[in-house]
Amino acid sequence: MQAFVLVARAGGFREAARAADISASNLSEAVKRIEAQLGVRLLNRTTRSVRLTDAGKVLLARVEPALRELDTATDAISAFRSTPTGTLRLNVPVSAARLVLPRILPPFMAAYPDISVEVLTQESFVDVIAAGCDAGIRYGERLQQDMIAMPIGPRVQRSATAAAPSYLDRRGRPAHPRDLFDHDCIRGRFPSGAVSEWEFEQGGDVVTIIPRGQLLVEIGGGVDLAVEVAAAGGGIIHLFEDWLQPYLGAGVLEPVLQPWWQSFPGPFLYYPNRTLVPPPLRAFIDFIKAQAG
Secondary structure: OOHHHHHHHOOOOHHHHHHHOHHHHHHHHHHHHHHHOOOOOOEEOOOOEEEEEEHHHHHHHHHHHHHHHHHHHHHHHHHHHHOOOEEEEEEHHHHHHHOHHHHHHHHHHHHHHHHEEEEEEEEEEEEEOOOOOOOOOOOHHHHHEEEEEOOOOOOOOOEEEEEHHHHHHHHHHOOHHHHHHOOOEOOEEEEOOOEEEEEEEEOOOOEEEOOOOOOOEEEEOOHHHHHHHHOOOOOOOEEEEHHHHHHHOOOOOEEOOOHHHOOEEEOEEEEEEOOOOOOHHHHHHHHHHHHHO
């Protein structure tokens, strides 16, 4: 059943094998056995894709919640151990994976060696339960009201704008955010398709612009490319200050419109409001609270 769910969710045997770190042939044999036992085909296979049959869709809808409940029950038993055990599954944006978790996960895993951690990076807000995760990290304006939220990571962050000195020597240095309309701005697009706006603030004056430029990248997986293009002189970038700091400190990028850089509250760990919190998540929550203290 687990093999079937893995393949169905990954959309293929090779993809599922890479995600689960097991062989594709073992997954294929497991799915064949369950199809033989049930007497129906669950997956339509071609050389290019794997698709659920109608029977497979019905089985997935019933089996996946049951397997999650089994995992939760197994995790609950670890509460009787001297140290928690199980798997902690987190759904986070790429910015959190880069700027927040690297300072938290190494000491957490050292403190709880029996807890495995799985991190799914995803920019769009998701139902963590439907995604098979225990908790997520998002910013306050993107949290659901029925979730419990607690601060995690830096409590104040700042957006930074920068470009390579060579670009600024060639195109000039903006003195006001509206001057950016005359520049090549490296833009970002959310999974929803919306292009990110750039917001600036100084002395209570807030200016929001929709940037223009040749390059458009997907927010998340494309951000590293955007930074490298900016460092190579390809345009102006607007991103988390902490993300750009190594480039700013090395002089590869030069600050632009620094008096206008806007501060905003840091991210939150959020999880469902339920009586039984899985022991790995409870350990993670307690660890974060102790760090904050």
